[in-house]
Amino acid sequence: MLSRRFLQNRCTTLTDAEHLAIDGAVSQVITIGQRKTISQAGERLTKSTLLVEGFMCRYIDDRKGLRQLVAMHVPGDFVDLHGYPLKWLDHDVATLTQAVIAEVPHAALDRILDDQPALAKKLWFSTLMDAAAHRAWLFRLGRLDAMGRIAHFLCEMNARLQAVGLSDGHGFALGITQYDLSEACGLTSIHVNRVLKQLREEGLCTFRGQYCEIHDAAALAKRGQFDAGYLYLGSDQT
Amino acid sequence: MLSRRFLQNRCTTLTDAEHLAIDGAVSQVITIGQRKTISQAGERLTKSTLLVEGFMCRYIDDRKGLRQLVAMHVPGDFVDLHGYPLKWLDHDVATLTQAVIAEVPHAALDRILDDQPALAKKLWFSTLMDAAAHRAWLFRLGRLDAMGRIAHFLCEMNARLQAVGLSDGHGFALGITQYDLSEACGLTSIHVNRVLKQLREEGLCTFRGQYCEIHDAAALAKRGQFDAGYLYLGSDQT
DNA sequence: CGAACGTTTGAGATGACTCAAGCGTTGTGG
DNA sequence: CCACAACGCTTGAGTCATCTCAAACGTTCG
Numbered sequence: 001m002l003s004r005r006f007l008q009n010r011c012t013t014l015t016d017a018e019h020l021a022i023d024g025a026v027s028q029v030i031t032i033g034q035r036k037t038i039s040q041a042g043e044r045l046t047k048s049t050l051l052v053e054g055f056m057c058r059y060i061d062d063r064k065g066l067r068q069l070v071a072m073h074v075p076g077d078f079v080d081l082h083g084y085p086l087k088w089l090d091h092d093v094a095t096l097t098q099a100v101i102a103e104v105p106h107a108a109l110d111r112i113l114d115d116q117p118a119l120a121k122k123l124w125f126s127t128l129m130d131a132a133a134h135r136a137w138l139f140r141l142g143r144l145d146a147m148g149r150i151a152h153f154l155c156e157m158n159a160r161l162q163a164v165g166l167s168d169g170h171g172f173a174l175g176i177t178q179y180d181l182s183e184a185c186g187l188t189s190i191h192v193n194r195v196l197k198q199l200r201e202e203g204l205c206t207f208r209g210q211y212c213e214i215h216d217a218a219a220l221a222k223r224g225q226f227d228a229g230y231l232y233l234g235s236d237q238t
Numbered sequence: 239m240l241s242r243r244f245l246q247n248r249c250t251t252l253t254d255a256e257h258l259a260i261d262g263a264v265s266q267v268i269t270i271g272q273r274k275t276i277s278q279a280g281e282r283l284t285k286s287t288l289l290v291e292g293f294m295c296r297y298i299d300d301r302k303g304l305r306q307l308v309a310m311h312v313p314g315d316f317v318d319l320h321g322y323p324l325k326w327l328d329h330d331v332a333t334l335t336q337a338v339i340a341e342v343p344h345a346a347l348d349r350i351l352d353d354q355p356a357l358a359k360k361l362w363f364s365t366l367m368d369a370a371a372h373r374a375w376l377f378r379l380g381r382l383d384a385m386g387r388i389a390h391f392l393c394e395m396n397a398r399l400q401a402v403g404l405s406d407g408h409g410f411a412l413g414i415t416q417y418d419l420s421e422a423c424g425l426t427s428i429h430v431n432r433v434l435k436q437l438r439e440e441g442l443c444t445f446r447g448q449y450c451e452i453h454d455a456a457a458l459a460k461r462g463q464f465d466a467g468y469l470y471l472g473s474d475q476t
Numbered sequence: 477c478g479a480a481c482g483t484t485t486g487a488g489a490t491g492a493c494t495c496a497a498g499c500g501t502t503g504t505g506g
Numbered sequence: 507c508c509a510c511a512a513c514g515c516t517t518g519a520g521t522c523a524t525c526t527c528a529a530a531c532g533t534t535c536g
């Protein structure tokens with residue numbers, strides 16, 4: 001059951017019937033290679049994407065083609081559910097690693113909206129969790145220095161991956177490069193490299209290859225002024 | 239009719255019955271002084287706020303009490319509708335200027351959700367417009383220099399105020415200080431001051447006192463890499 | 477074996493910050 | 507009615523974080 005994982009990190013109170021409704025709304029499950037764009041800004045959308053496996057991101061291009069990541073997605077996320085009410089998106093959606101996704105046609109969501117207001121509200125809730133994450137990212141970019149930003153980002157990833165069982169709290173695989181990190185944190189990849197070295201030397205964490213090891217979660221959270229509240233883990237609909 | 243203005247800038251296709259439903263959901267209309275906090279992060283919420291007149295903002299505090307604005311609100315905005323599905327917010331909500339607000343109890347929204355799925359979807363849409371604005375702000379903070387950030391911010395305000403008839407495209411009143419601007423753009427107020435001077439000297443715009451005059455909208459938009467698409471003006475539900 | 481990619485390091489430039497001070501306006505109390 | 511405090515705006519000088527340009531290294535893959 002696909003949706004067992006979906007909303008495990010999003011809404012903890014889905015009923016069995018609701019799980020079935022979401023599973024039933026999926027039209028197909030497909031595998032996509034790494035670094036593929038699955039939808040572009042402005043494109044008319046007729047379906048949304050549930051991420052089953054792998055990592056995805058959403059980003060905005062600047063005039064020179066440089067990207068600003070605006071969201072990271074981990075398995076269980078309803079990546080572009082925003083595209084359902086909005087009809088088209090203001091940003092691009094792409095895979096970072098190879099990914100398995102489930103496609104949900106908007107027509108199926110229409111039916112849920114009409115018939116199951118309680119489930120509709122949970123889907124709405126899920127999109128607002130994304131908005132809360134956006135706000136935390138704004139805080140990160142607006143108020144933290146380079147080291148704080150990276151610390152904050154890694155704390156977020158650790159917490160979110162823990163929520164879906166992909167981190168044990170001490171480390172996790174994240175298939176992204178230092179360049180991706182720089183796009184998420186509004187820095188150059190060169191500076192990211194130096195900051196990662198510093199985080200390593202100060203015993204906070206080691207980000208190397210595809211793996212990030214957290215040596216001192218408390219110190220990392222402090223350095224990044226990280227407070228997991230905005231992730232709304234396990235706090236829906238109660 | 240309060241909601242005539244609400245969703246004028248949010249959803250252009252509200253039916254008369256829907257306007258009535260929203261007006262009927264308002265429990266009271268009150269006036270609040272400038273710089274008053276109306277709700278704090280973590281607080282349990284039972285109502286949401288429709289901004290009728292004046293300016294409001296949402297912000298996140300850092301450890302030292304410095305603020306990062308995450309949203310600006312103009313008349314017509316459903317300021318903290320996010321608080322309805324989320325139940326509590328990850329940020330504070332406050333007035334900037336004196337403001338007139340209409341309060342909408344969440345119980346009344348529950349009824350709309352159950353009875354009027356089409357209207358519910360429009361409310362959902364409205365919160366996703368806020369999320370889209372968050373993303374544009376992320377782009378602003380992550381990819382633009384100080385001058386670009388301020389140019390982008392002022393373009394956004396100009397466009398949004400135009401949508402509610404509070405700007406003619408060449409200037410608008412915005413009751414905020416240079417310090418507020420710095421909190422929105424992730425800069426110090428001193429640097430904001432220097433950048434405003436430069437914008438003035440280059441003939442792009444004059445931000446002075448409570449008024450912002452746009453001298454060259456096209457050049458300002460170019461400098462801030464501003465594209466109004468993310469505001470979804472007049473593009474809902476069609 | 478060579479190309480592509482991601483990472484690492486160095487040196488120098490620069491945009492934004494900090495600290496410090498002064499100015500103008502508004503509002504208030506003696 | 508004046509004195510003064512509070513606030514917002516303005517400017518200067520010096521510092522520092524981050525960026526840019528440049529180069530080299532290791533791994534992977536064809």
